[in-house]
Amino acid sequence: MERLKKKRDITPYLMVLPLAILFFIFHTVPFLRGVFYSFTDWPGYGGWHFVGLRNYLYMFSNSQISQAYWFTFKFALFATIFVNAISLALAVGLNANIKYKKVLRALYFLPYMMGMLIVGFIFNFIFGTMIPNFGKALDWSSISTNILGTDHAWVGILIVTIWQGMAFNILIYLSGLQSVDDEIYEAALIDGTTPWKRFWKITFPLIAPFFTINLVLSVKGYLMVFDQIMAMTSGGPGNSTTSISVLIYTQGFQSSQFAIQSANAVVLFIIVAAISLLQLNILNKREERLQ
Amino acid sequence: MKKTLMKKRLNKPNYTLTAILMVIAIFVILGPLYMALVISLKNPSDMGNVLSLPKHIQWSNFSEAWKMTDYSRMFLNTFFITIVNIVFTILTNSMAAYAITRNRKKSKFFNVLYYYFISAMFIPFNVIMLPLVKEVSAFHMDNVFGITFLYIVFGLPMNTFLYSGFIKQIPTALEEAAVIDGATPLQVFFKVIFPLMKPMHATVAILSFMWTWNDFLMPLVLLSNPKDQTLQLAQYVFQGQFSTNYNLAFASYVLVLAPVLLMYIFFQRYIISGVVSGAVK
Numbered sequence: 001m002e003r004l005k006k007k008r009d010i011t012p013y014l015m016v017l018p019l020a021i022l023f024f025i026f027h028t029v030p031f032l033r034g035v036f037y038s039f040t041d042w043p044g045y046g047g048w049h050f051v052g053l054r055n056y057l058y059m060f061s062n063s064q065i066s067q068a069y070w071f072t073f074k075f076a077l078f079a080t081i082f083v084n085a086i087s088l089a090l091a092v093g094l095n096a097n098i099k100y101k102k103v104l105r106a107l108y109f110l111p112y113m114m115g116m117l118i119v120g121f122i123f124n125f126i127f128g129t130m131i132p133n134f135g136k137a138l139d140w141s142s143i144s145t146n147i148l149g150t151d152h153a154w155v156g157i158l159i160v161t162i163w164q165g166m167a168f169n170i171l172i173y174l175s176g177l178q179s180v181d182d183e184i185y186e187a188a189l190i191d192g193t194t195p196w197k198r199f200w201k202i203t204f205p206l207i208a209p210f211f212t213i214n215l216v217l218s219v220k221g222y223l224m225v226f227d228q229i230m231a232m233t234s235g236g237p238g239n240s241t242t243s244i245s246v247l248i249y250t251q252g253f254q255s256s257q258f259a260i261q262s263a264n265a266v267v268l269f270i271i272v273a274a275i276s277l278l279q280l281n282i283l284n285k286r287e288e289r290l291q
Numbered sequence: 292m293k294k295t296l297m298k299k300r301l302n303k304p305n306y307t308l309t310a311i312l313m314v315i316a317i318f319v320i321l322g323p324l325y326m327a328l329v330i331s332l333k334n335p336s337d338m339g340n341v342l343s344l345p346k347h348i349q350w351s352n353f354s355e356a357w358k359m360t361d362y363s364r365m366f367l368n369t370f371f372i373t374i375v376n377i378v379f380t381i382l383t384n385s386m387a388a389y390a391i392t393r394n395r396k397k398s399k400f401f402n403v404l405y406y407y408f409i410s411a412m413f414i415p416f417n418v419i420m421l422p423l424v425k426e427v428s429a430f431h432m433d434n435v436f437g438i439t440f441l442y443i444v445f446g447l448p449m450n451t452f453l454y455s456g457f458i459k460q461i462p463t464a465l466e467e468a469a470v471i472d473g474a475t476p477l478q479v480f481f482k483v484i485f486p487l488m489k490p491m492h493a494t495v496a497i498l499s500f501m502w503t504w505n506d507f508l509m510p511l512v513l514l515s516n517p518k519d520q521t522l523q524l525a526q527y528v529f530q531g532q533f534s535t536n537y538n539l540a541f542a543s544y545v546l547v548l549a550p551v552l553l554m555y556i557f558f559q560r561y562i563i564s565g566v567v568s569g570a571v572k
Binding site (some may be wrong): 011015028031033037100107108111119121122125126130213224249252253272277 | 313530
């Protein structure tokens, strides 16, 4: 064995290096180039000059960009709260002593299989044609117009996001609830606590790690919202539902804002990374305290 | 499980709750799918009540949508990307994760590599896409092969994380025994470790499948030639051409959803457990 160890084996290096180099070329290099261009005036072609922090300062003064940030934060906040609250409630229901447990679980997970784009198209029809026709037939003016064409377009996008996002979150909460030992409930039942108290005092602390996973993934995902907006509003009406990702895509590729949108991408990265780290830290500490 | 040991206190199932959950599932989850299906089978003149069953079934919607979106080609593109990605991801990413995990303790190089990949999980695709598109077109990789290759490379952070957690739990005794028997490191990996990682391969395969099959953003920014489009991207491109022919549009959506929904019906158990172990580790 001694002899074997001394001979430096290069196999592990060969196993990982080709992939690591490719990862560097196609992931790290674009990332670094993006950071680099965010300090230049490169329009996406031709020459460039260093402009320092001009792109970043421009971001703050540009109303389109600040509106995209406002929309994205608002959307991510509401989507995270609604998706997690509804999912947790449904997961508790699905974990209770009910019939057809497996069928119901399979049904609630179904939307996860469907791409967000197609889901968006289907709901486009529901919001744009089905509900308004229904509203007109009933002479009910508040639902006779397509919500996606109004100031409340973002609510339509929120509903679609909840519809699809629930699937994954329910599944994770459910697997958390199933890991809780029934004996704990036995003890609680003897103590005579109410179901509401029992949930928050006993169950919730035990499934806290699952709550952490869902929260971090939700916030991260919703800050980068893209597919459902492209399917439903393309960022409109006006710019009211233009998210940060949609803005990077439309302006970065289509107008010559390559450098400015690179700065936008860098800021999005910092926000997503910071929020994920912060959440993990706070929630991990809370979990420790609860346990 | 201790369940069998204790008296079941609440033996009678809660029928009210069952009914409530069933009603929500039928109306909220299945409702939109039912609507999509009936519209795809209807004639445009039969759209007075969108939710009613079709007066007569118009199968030609499907053949027309098939031809219009060049479905067979889009399906093959998506299928190729998905399958090649799964096969190569499992082979290469598990190997890289194995080399990293087993050498992290003794070598600083592998430890640094581990944190390099893990920290890349914080960089979303949206952040690198502008420069990446320039790079990809400079390398002439804006096609099916190029995007497949990129999926394999970009899955690395997540898969290193998943595989690494799994490999840690495999005792090294097995590998040491194989080395004493004269196996080369590559043989040790393929003959001993690779088969042991089956549950994790399944998880990685399912997550990769869901990612590539339903991905929209990467094909949107990377695939420039219409011949290279995926199913999702083609739907987006054809959206304008369907205009108000909803029956054709919905037939096309159903064609895109059908393969995944069929998969789900048959492999539901594996998909659910794969997604759970991918998220919870």
